[in-house]
Amino acid sequence: STAELFSNDPAKAKAILAAEGYPDGMDIELVIRTDPEFRDIGELLAAQWSKIGVKTNLKTLEVTLHDNMRGTHDYEDGFLWETGAASLPGHASVGLFTPDGSRRYNMADWNNPDYSARYLAAESEMDPPTMEAMVKELSVDLVDAAPFLPLGSPYQLSMTWPWVKNYFGEIEAGFIDYGPMVMRMWIDQDLKKSMGF
Numbered sequence: 001s002t003a004e005l006f007s008n009d010p011a012k013a014k015a016i017l018a019a020e021g022y023p024d025g026m027d028i029e030l031v032i033r034t035d036p037e038f039r040d041i042g043e044l045l046a047a048q049w050s051k052i053g054v055k056t057n058l059k060t061l062e063v064t065l066h067d068n069m070r071g072t073h074d075y076e077d078g079f080l081w082e083t084g085a086a087s088l089p090g091h092a093s094v095g096l097f098t099p100d101g102s103r104r105y106n107m108a109d110w111n112n113p114d115y116s117a118r119y120l121a122a123e124s125e126m127d128p129p130t131m132e133a134m135v136k137e138l139s140v141d142l143v144d145a146a147p148f149l150p151l152g153s154p155y156q157l158s159m160t161w162p163w164v165k166n167y168f169g170e171i172e173a174g175f176i177d178y179g180p181m182v183m184r185m186w187i188d189q190d191l192k193k194s195m196g197f
């Protein structure tokens with residue numbers, strides 16, 4: 001069932017829409033940011049969805065308004081958001097509502113008590129191989145539940161000058177956390193000088 005979510009079957013998609021009461025398709029609004037990549041993704045989604053009868057109105061907001069709407073959930077149909085390239089435990093937590101009721105990064109308002117309990121167990125697991133297996137299972141279950149449409153992650157290049165030492169191209173060390181890498185980097189001043197800088 002998870003693999004089926006990534007298939008491209010317009011006839012089946014139209015049949016599902018018809019079975020849900022939309023035999024002639026439907027209109028939706030997709031909220032996006034002003035960033036060019038958001039516009040490109042929004043237009044790509046609109047073009048693909050038009051093939052199954054879904055007409056998409058792109059509502060473009062400035063970054064501040066868009067990010068505020070992420071917290072308020074004041075949108076009708078769809079909300080385009082990026083999740084970055086952090087490690088899975090940070091992203092697997094989208095099914096959780098925090099103790100204060102926050103749903104800032106859970107735009108679908110998805111909540112599954114069984115999933116949340118298993119996530120919290122994985123988060124407190126101290127044996128890395130056991131935790132990795134638990135997170136893998138959670139990740140498959142999250143994709144299979146389909147509260148979101150995963151669009152994939154782009155390649156990210158990480159480059160630096162040769163005189164930056166003890167850095168190996170890491171992008172994040174957790175959920176949007178560059179600190180551990182930065183704290184351990186050092187500059188080879190002699191190499192830098194020998195290269196004319």
